């Protein structure tokens with residue numbers, strides 16, 4: 001398996017991975033929207049390939065806290081592995097590669113709305129107790145699913161407020 005930056009030439013394959021992973025067109029449409037949304041930049045879009053076959057995709061887009069530029073933050077969404085390759089380590093490899101690249105780029109906080117049992121493995125923990133609120137109020141059962149991972153202690157200590165994400169993913173239906 002190799003992981004590399006996804007380019008415009010990979011778009012159809014990226015959208016196909018998203019559709020197959022989720023069994024729905026919703027996430028593929030979200031990815032397409034995010035990749036053309038100026039407020040999502042800088043983005044990090046990574047594709048996993050086995051030989052030439054696309055088997056996974058992860059997207060990170062810009063996030064900020066109450067409109068501040070510091071600390072530099074990112075949102076992980078979505079992560080998609082094709083059904084017949086799930087639970088074989090592809091997701092783990094994509095998350096690890098993405099987090100490493102973001103750290104190199106000076107991104108000190110990464111947010112995700114996802115399964116705590118899964119993302120907890122990568123150092124994500126609930127963000128609301130840290131004073132970092134999601135863009136929209138979440139149902140009580142999902143409040144712990146809003147998580148943050150920091151590359152350094154001070155980034156988390158100094159940050160508080162409501163997180164703003166790219167316009168394309170700020171639509172309330174993605175947070176209901």
Ligand SMILES: CC(C)(COP(=O)(O)OP(=O)(O)OC[C@H]1O[C@@H](n2cnc3c(N)ncnc32)[C@H](O)[C@@H]1OP(=O)(O)O)[C@@H](O)C(=O)NCCC(=O)NCCS
Nearest residue numbers: 021022078079080081086087088089090091092115117118
């Ligand atoms: C959820 C998903 C991204 C996980 O990726 P994956 O490549 O299948 O998972 P990995 O093989 O990297 O799993 C790493 C570890 O997490 C575990 N794991 C996988 N999915 C899990 C889940 N939903 N909850 C808890 N643990 C999970 C694996 O068992 C594995 O454990 P191990 O290290 O002890 O072997 C993938 O299954 C997927 O695309 N699902 C459909 C789309 C989706 O739900 N995306 C996530 C929301 S954005």
